[in-house]
Amino acid sequence: MKTLMLISNGFEEIEAITVIDILRRCDIEVDVASITGSREITGAHDIKMVTDTLIEDLNAEGYDGLLLPGGLPNAHNLRDDERVINLVKEYDKNGKVLAAICAAPCILERAGVLKNKNVTAYPNCIDESAVNYKKVKAVRDGNVVTGCGVGGAIDFALLIAKSLGKEEEAEKVRKGILYDWPLE
Amino acid sequence: MKTLMLISNGFEEIEAITVIDILRRCDIEVDVASITGSREITGAHDIKMVTDTLIEDLNAEGYDGLLLPGGLPNAHNLRDDERVINLVKEYDKNGKVLAAICAAPCILERAGVLKNKNVTAYPNCIDESAVNYKKVKAVRDGNVVTGCGVGGAIDFALLIAKSLGKEEEAEKVRKGILYDWPLE
Numbered sequence: 001m002k003t004l005m006l007i008s009n010g011f012e013e014i015e016a017i018t019v020i021d022i023l024r025r026c027d028i029e030v031d032v033a034s035i036t037g038s039r040e041i042t043g044a045h046d047i048k049m050v051t052d053t054l055i056e057d058l059n060a061e062g063y064d065g066l067l068l069p070g071g072l073p074n075a076h077n078l079r080d081d082e083r084v085i086n087l088v089k090e091y092d093k094n095g096k097v098l099a100a101i102c103a104a105p106c107i108l109e110r111a112g113v114l115k116n117k118n119v120t121a122y123p124n125c126i127d128e129s130a131v132n133y134k135k136v137k138a139v140r141d142g143n144v145v146t147g148c149g150v151g152g153a154i155d156f157a158l159l160i161a162k163s164l165g166k167e168e169e170a171e172k173v174r175k176g177i178l179y180d181w182p183l184e
Numbered sequence: 185m186k187t188l189m190l191i192s193n194g195f196e197e198i199e200a201i202t203v204i205d206i207l208r209r210c211d212i213e214v215d216v217a218s219i220t221g222s223r224e225i226t227g228a229h230d231i232k233m234v235t236d237t238l239i240e241d242l243n244a245e246g247y248d249g250l251l252l253p254g255g256l257p258n259a260h261n262l263r264d265d266e267r268v269i270n271l272v273k274e275y276d277k278n279g280k281v282l283a284a285i286c287a288a289p290c291i292l293e294r295a296g297v298l299k300n301k302n303v304t305a306y307p308n309c310i311d312e313s314a315v316n317y318k319k320v321k322a323v324r325d326g327n328v329v330t331g332c333g334v335g336g337a338i339d340f341a342l343l344i345a346k347s348l349g350k351e352e353e354a355e356k357v358r359k360g361i362l363y364d365w366p367l368e
Binding site: 012013014017018020021022024025032040043045046047048049050122135136137138139148149150151152154155174177178179180181182183184 | 196197198201202204205206208209216224227229230231232233234306319320321322323332333334335336338339358361362363364365366367368
């Protein structure tokens with residue numbers, strides 16, 4: 001099982017890193033590809049990450065799912081990049097998992113794959129009247145998985161893993177990270 | 185309000201990034217300093233981060249708190265570094281906030297600042313019989329704040345912010361990241 005994360009400057013660090021970390025814990029490969037032309041990118045809170053590769057250097061066919069983190073301007077950079085939109089459309093046609101969190105569902109909206117679906121997103125980031133908008137941490141509808149934002153990042157990541165057939169691994173990881181321990 | 189995170193290879197990515205991100209959202213400065221001699225470090229799940237500075241290049245007196253992320257071998261690297269242990273002792277003497285998550289409370293244990301305190305940590309990372317060990321996401325006892333691991337990273341970060349006097353900001357951030365939205 002192999003997934004591709006597309007990312008650029010202004011990405012939300014918790015949303016990106018939580019998905020990469022949790023999916024790798026679930027034995028799912030994640031290749032992180034920058035769309036900026038540089039492997040070193042800077043997040044919305046000034047954290048610098050070095051990506052695995054560049055979008056122009058990868059074979060996009062070899063993946064089972066696409067991961068889109070939020071954060072601004074990252075989500076808008078991705079939405080306005082034709083290579084990204086074409087990839088979303090192609091993956092959707094092939095029934096591959098499309099996962100977007102926070103502001104990033106606007107990328108799926110631009111590609112036309114959200115209509116009438118059960119979707120969450122950070123408030124006011126998509127046309128909520130064009131979907132069945134749900135105020136929940138994470139929701140799946142067919143091949144589309146969406147998350148509300150930082151506060152739902154772990155649930156979003158676990159739901160992606162389950163959508164890729166890693167139910168048992170996701171459950172094991174949820175327990176292993178002590179997600180069920182009480183607040184105090 | 186200004187804090188220092190010490191970090192090395194094998195750091196747990198969600199634990200480190202969540203604390204940096206959330207504290208910066210709460211208007212707390214965070215300087216991330218590598219102890220490896222290189223600003224580029226690699227996490228336990230192979231995510232590469234570029235730190236702000238190196239431990240040898242900073243003035244450790246100018247901070248209000250110390251942040252210690254988990255992950256192995258990161259937590260043991262920090263525990264076995266005399267510069268780190270001396271800093272913990274000095275900060276403790278001055279009543280500065282000492283925050284450690286997951287395996288990292290072993291660093292505070294080595295410095296001798298945990299005894300008989302209310303403490304959480306990932307199971308079997310410290311001598312749990314020498315403290316008042318609590319199976320909770322995050323707990324504060326005086327200047328010592330501890331977190332259980334990845335599943336408690338957001339609560340740990342918010343508790344650090346509150347311990348640094350940023351109660352209102354922490355509450356605003358908790359709401360802003362939609363932490364209270366239901367799971368489904």
